[in-house]
Amino acid sequence: MFKNVICFYYFIYIIFYGQPIVNGTKDEDRIDVLPGQLHPVNFTQYGGYISVDNDVGRAFYYYFVEAEDSKESKPLLLWLNRGPGCSSLGTGAFGEVGPFRVQSDGKTLYHHPYAWNKVANVLFLESPTRVGFSYSNKTSDYQLNGDKRTSENNYVFLVKWLQRFPEYKSRTFYLSGESYAGHYVPQLAHNILQHNKMENKSSFINLKGIIIGNAAINNETDQIGVYDYLWTHGIISDETIDNIHKYCNFSEVVSTSDECLNWTRTAGENIRPYEYNIHAPFCFNKNLTDTPKTPSVIADPCQKSYTKAYLNTAKVQKAIHANVTKLNYPWYSCSDAVHDTWVDTASTTLPLLHELMASGLRVWVYSGDMDSVLPITSTKYSLNKLKLPTKTSYHISLLDFAGYTLVYEGDLTFATIRGAGHMVPSDQPTRALALITHFLNGELLPNFDQAF
Amino acid sequence: MFKNVICFYYFIYIIFYGQPIVNGTKDEDRIDVLPGQLHPVNFTQYGGYISVDNDVGRAFYYYFVEAEDSKESKPLLLWLNRGPGCSSLGTGAFGEVGPFRVQSDGKTLYHHPYAWNKVANVLFLESPTRVGFSYSNKTSDYQLNGDKRTSENNYVFLVKWLQRFPEYKSRTFYLSGESYAGHYVPQLAHNILQHNKMENKSSFINLKGIIIGNAAINNETDQIGVYDYLWTHGIISDETIDNIHKYCNFSEVVSTSDECLNWTRTAGENIRPYEYNIHAPFCFNKNLTDTPKTPSVIADPCQKSYTKAYLNTAKVQKAIHANVTKLNYPWYSCSDAVHDTWVDTASTTLPLLHELMASGLRVWVYSGDMDSVLPITSTKYSLNKLKLPTKTSYHISLLDFAGYTLVYEGDLTFATIRGAGHMVPSDQPTRALALITHFLNGELLPNFDQAF
Structure with missing residues (x-):
């Protein structure tokens, strides 16, 4: 009878919460070789889950690439992507700073020569739940994502990840990311600093700085800047900019006037096809090719499709220890379900930037100058509000x-x-690697005269 | 004695005026084949001089490429370059819209697949005197170039050129050009319209429209626009833009305050290396290569050096019937001597644009969006001043x-x-060819929705 009760509860658990919690070990998480990885590499890769809430079965997927050489002396760098709802695995690792890019056949990989694991051990986190392979066993949990919970969960992830990788416990640590990571990164940094103060030395995280690019920072000025840029x-x-200036009040958090919506929609129609890079080539054909196109250091405009095909392949998921609970939806680079149900968002992270600088952290903010989303x-x-x-x-x-x-007083560095x-x-891999190298080394970006 | 007097005057003429006037015929001007032109072509080329002032021996060099096919039914298009002082032969023909580009060895040519002689018979004019191969036999004449004389001389050139090429006499005719051609083109168009009214039918020029790109139009707003763009x-x-707004009065024609000069200089230092295209690769090595680099439809950033080497080769000059008077200076893409001694410049050509539109001419103004010189x-x-x-x-x-x-009322078309x-x-050859094709056909540029 007792056994039956247990079984019943297990059955109920399965019904309501999906699969049980999956928590691996470092050895279990090690990725021997990625499918389509044509050549051996001189660094180690890991992939797996960290549970951030056992009660509801909430687990975050991570992918970790150690540095190409001297990994013991190189810092640990966390990378977070945009959204809310976008994957640091698909966009960040396979489209931006990771060691591999997916070829146009959706099956094979090529080595990205300007990967950031030349200068750091790089950890990619799919956060929060419902992003990429990260999941919750309780479906309704997906409706409760927001800034606050994400930053708390990211902290829990980090503490547990460092328990799984104890050699990185006291390693010099940096947070990086782009776009909505302008929220995630300062908020996580704030949490780390708070916990560092409160807790004992054993849980101390050796955070030294943050770097955010094309970042959501201060909602009102971020929005004004978009239309002035366009x-x-x-x-x-x-006519469009005049009417936006006339009718829009971007200090409002929730609603704007019909006139404002009308003119911002007009503006949006003129840029939507290539808002993320106003000068980029457009992806006219997302189809995979039978044989791979010639690889390029500059990401193909259809790159996202290749990565999506790759990460939705069963043998790839098996190799990277992802989707262990057999999710009933495919892997997406960005999840509308997350974006559209976000419950709380900070109107600004400027006070956090102030706080981080005051705490002695290195704070860098960079901006790709062809972006119209957070230009x-x-x-x-x-x-300037600072x-x-x-x-x-x-x-x-x-x-x-x-x-x-x-460079501003207080050592905040701004770089375009x-x-x-x-x-x-993705667009400027050599410049991005030079940027992160200088950031990690705490070096001023040399000016042009010095460079020659 | 009489013979001696003649000889003396001829001697004096040579001393003061250099070589005698050179005036060719159409047959003499025909270019059989250009040195380094590796493959036969399906169009005819001409090069030679037209005297625009016999008294001082002032002659303008032209290069003319007929259309690839159906030349009889295609319009005649004149192209003029920037400056004052820059060559339409080196920049316009060999760097932008002509059928050939010079390879990196400075000796061989490759065919430019998006040349404008696919849609028109294209005439390149080196104007005014001292630009490229255009010259005067009277050295002091070089000090007297300005807007007024240039537009008068360009008209004389055109009348005489049409006498040499009578099959183009009544051909549909368009003027095009970029940068300072924002002065040359409307001023020449104005002169043509004036002469068309005054003179008999035999000298009528069948001008139908003008198109100018990244053009100098209205000095005050042109300057303000530069700094706002930067x-x-x-x-x-x-800080720099605030001070420029504070200290600079761009309605002044001649002088500006020391503070203004100081801050505009600061601005200039931040853009000088790539002011003509803020996103272009930079030419780090102007040296010619022994073997040509792989040709590209996008001009190499060092293209100017290859063209300069090519056009300064004696056998090239002989083949194109240039430098017949053995000038005592090399061919330059742009002449500082012309730029720095310019005697008169219109503060605006807006009234001319008004006039041309009122006269029923097609008026198009386009703008490459990465230019900071006339952005x-x-x-x-x-x-907007219109x-x-x-x-x-x-x-x-x-x-x-x-x-x-x-499109504005009056049918002025603006296109980026x-x-x-x-x-x-040079930067966007396919887009430029699409633009000129629509212009010549008098077609609206299709919008994106129509295009698919």
């Missing part, structure tokens, strides 16, 4: 005119990446 | 998101070319 880049008419104007307007005095002149930075840079859209490392 | 594109700091903001600010009502919405135009377009700098056909 206008000054020849994408919308004088350079938005980032500049938002950073009212920080400048410490350096605004000058051409890095080799090959990679962009411009400016010339010729990049929303996904900077 | 700021909104992340190239100059808030999209400048062109928009300048056209205070024309709009006739169409501002919408995405052409295939492959080539840019945006808007996405991903192009100052030299639009």
Whole structure:
């Protein structure tokens, strides 16, 4: 009878919560070789789940690539993608800074020569639940994602991940990410600092800095910056910008006037096909090819389709220890279900940037200058709200005119990446690697005169 | 004695005026084959001089390529380049819209698949005197170039050229050009219209329209637009734009304050390396290569050096019937001597655009959106001065998101070319050919929805 009761409860558990919690070990998470990985590599890869809430069976998927060499002395870098709802595995790892990109056959991989594991051990996290392979056993749990819970869960993930990888426990640690990670990254950094103060030394996380790109920072100025960018880049008419300035009040969080919605919609129609990079080629044919196209360091505009096909392959999921609970939906690079049900969003993360700088963290903000979603104007307007005095002149930075840079008092560094859209490392991989290298080394971006 | 007097005067003439006037015939001007032209072509080329002032021995060099097919039914299109002082032969023909580009060895040519002689018979003019191969026999004459004399001489050139090529005498005719051709083109069009009214039918020129790109139109707004563009594109700091707005009065023609000069200089330093295309690769090595690099439809950033080497080769000059008077300076793509001694410049050509439209000419103005020299903001600010009502919405135009377009009442068409700098056909040859084709056909640029 007792056994039957147990079985009954297990049955109920399965019905209501799906599969039981899956928690691996470091050895179990090790990825021997990725399907389609044509050549051996000189670094180790891991993939697996960390439970962030055992009660509802909420587990986050991670993919971890150690540095190509001297991994013991290189920092640990967490990368988070945009959204809310987008995958750091598909976009971040396979489209931006990871060591592999998927070829146009959707099956084979090629090595990305400007991967960030040249300079760091890089951890990609699919967060929050319902993003990519991350899941909850309780379906209704998917409706409760928001800024607050995500940052708490990300902290839990991190603590548990460091327990699974104890050699990284006291490693110099940095947070990085783009777009909506302008929320995730400072919020997680804040949580880490709070816990570091409260808890004993054994749970101390050695966070040293954050870097965010084309980031959501301050909702009002972020939005104003979008339309000013569209206008000054020849994408919308004088009539449209005049009416947006007239009818829109972006300090409102929830509603805007019908006139405002009408004119912002007009603006959106003029840019939608390539809002993430106003100068990018467009993906006209998402179909996979029988034989791979010639690989390129610059991501193919149809890259997302190749990655989606790859990550939805059963043998790939098996190899990377993903989808162990057999989710009843495919892997998506971005989940509308997450985006459309987001329960709380900070109107600004500027106070957090202030706090992080005051705590001695390195804070860098970069901007690909071809993005219209969170463009350079938005980032500049938002950073101006910090009212920080400048410490350096605004000058051409890095080799090959990679962009411009400016350091504020308090050592906040702002850098533009010339010729990049929303996904900077995808469009400008060499410049992005140079940027992260300087960030991790705590070096000023050299100006053009010094570079020659 | 009489013979001696003649000889003396001839001697004096040689000393003061250099070589005698050179005036060829159409047959003499025909170019059999260009050095380094590896393959036969299906069109005819001509090159030679037209005297525009016999008294001082002032002669303009031209290069003419007939259409690839059906040349009899295709229009005649004149192309003029920037400056003042830049060559339509080197920049326009060999770098932008002509049928050949020079390879990196400086010796051989490759065929440019998007040349404008697919749709027109294209005439390139080196104007005024001292530009490229155009010359005067009286050295002091070089100091007297300006808007007024150039437009008068260009008209004389045209009349005489049409006498040499009588089959084009009544041909549908269009003027095109970029940058400072925003002066040359409307001024020449005005002269043609004036002469058409005054003179008898035999000298009538069948001008139907003009098209100018990244054009100098209205000095004050052109300048304001430059700095607003630099700021909104992340190239100059808030401090710099604030001070330019504070200290600069661009309605002044001659002088500006020291503060203004200081801040515009700061702005200039941040963009000088790539002001003609803010996203272009930079030419790091101008040296010629022993073997040609792989040709590309997109001009190599070092293209200018290859063309310069080619056009300074004696056998090339002989083949194209240039430099017949053995000038004591090399061929330059742009002549500082012309630029720095310019005697008169119109502060605006807006009244001319009004006049041309009122006279029923087709008037198109286009803008490569990566140019900071005469950027999209400048062109928009300048056209706004015309205070024309709009006739169409501002919408995405052409295939492959080539840019945006808007038609004003009076049928002035404004079009942006996405991903192009100052030299639009060099950066976006397919889009430029689509643009000129629609212009010549008098067709609206299709909007994106129509294109699919």
